[in-house]
Amino acid sequence: MTNEEIIRAKKQVEKIKILEKKLAAKKEYLMNKVHLCFDEGKTDTTQAEDYILNYFWQHAYENYIDGGCMSNDLVAIEHRFLYESSFFAKLFADYKIDKDGAALDFGCGSAKYTEFFAKNFKKVIGVDISESTIEKHKQNNKLDNVEYICANILDCKIKEKFDFIYDGGIFTYIKDDLLVKEIIKKLTSMLKNKNSIFLVKESIAEHKRIDYKSINYIAYYRTIKDYSNFINWDEVKINHVKQLGWFRKYCNIYPEKLDEFYKNPLCIDKVVPNYNKNGLSSCFFIAKGK
Template sequence: MAVHLFKKMTLSSLYQKYMVPASNEVINTVLSYVKEKTDGRPLEMAVDVGCGTGRYTLPFAPHFKKVLGVDISESQITLAKQHTVANNVSYMVAPAEKLPVKDISVDLVTAALAAHWFTADEFFSEAIRVLKTRGCLALHGFYPAIQIEYKDVSHELTAVISEVLDTFYQFYDKNIEQIFSHYHNIYEAVPLKDKERITDIPMTFQKSLPEIMGFIESGYPYQAFVEKDKKGAEELLILTEKRFREILGEEADSVQLNMHMKHFCVLACKH
């Protein structure tokens, strides 16, 4: 498995700086579901499993009395702590399969772009253990396909990023098959009867060309490429940036490009 890559500070730093920002659409979808299922009761605690550097941990802070982020990567947790100022958010190094939380104490267990790395049956058992009655489970991620929109060169820009993602396919861990199926198998494996799966949740954000290059580096497939063929990976980056610059011309260093992608979400409620 490629999980060891997430423990390296090099990847953690890139991930913190360049990874896709948290999707407000996904956050709102999860919060609406939780509020509906909990009948409007005060929300005491949320646990973000596989929290990384806290991108999806912090947005829940205004809605819960306490939020805990857990991850097996000490480097990611270190960065999460450095970038968190909310007093009700804390972080711990812990595996998804052994949550450091009391029984029946949590209103929401969530995982963003992480559930496919977990040992499913053990994680689900833990989630059910810690969830209160009518507590919720929310697992989400995004499909590895991106459209870049800018003036009349959207097609050319999208073709470049698509070719890069296609190149990365050979470096994907088998767990990533769950991503390509929009968590279909994970949804089927959730041992709760009250559940649903939502696909094609749209998201748009902006990135500069340097930020797009950083985003490419921040993905574990690129880091896996580096481990296997460092020179080849570096050459890919150089060539990709050159192609982007040729398309954008003199605007390459100043433009903000619209990035479009789609998320999916598995939601479930414990009765």
């Protein structure tokens, strides 16, 4: 570079710095304006909430390794998968689910559970509303027994019946209770028989429903009682996956517990309730077919 080029570059950089400051101030102003509107609760913001949610899920896996739990922490992602896949394996054994049958992963996201189910069932279908995510899965899919579909479950034209259907947290992002009830009715109608299982994993509020609204993220946290109004669940189990971060701190003090976790990930179900008494944060809801 010549001296003149260096000077021009310096001037441009300083202009960019000024512009960045202006944009940062504008960004903070707009975010505060939106959050104040949400907090006041005077306006019906349903349309805006739908837009924010749709935008988030269309881009979740661009911003996070695991968009489903909004995490780039590889250790946390590994622990989460070990814990929940162990829970699934135990569920399949306890309920004697037919592994020669079919499974539906509703809201398949990263597809790590879809691929896990593929090891346990003859056929698996993963459904998600994110076009980019499903397209990526279709391109990378190497499993003959797995199919991916981009669709809203109510518009989805799947006709076959399933031995196992899994919802990994979709209802937390649906505001309308009647719509949640309609989707649950649709999914349970897709169960093959009385030996089939519909498993729902949702984040929950302890005492009353909490609608969390921000410019980047929207979530509707219902209580166990709220979910019980949708259907008579056969079983409700506490899911300690949200306490895995706390469990890692615990293992720093008791490192032998981490070795125990890798041998039996479900061991945290015994440890967490004794130390972490902040209330429920996630549950598995189980309904059998008719």
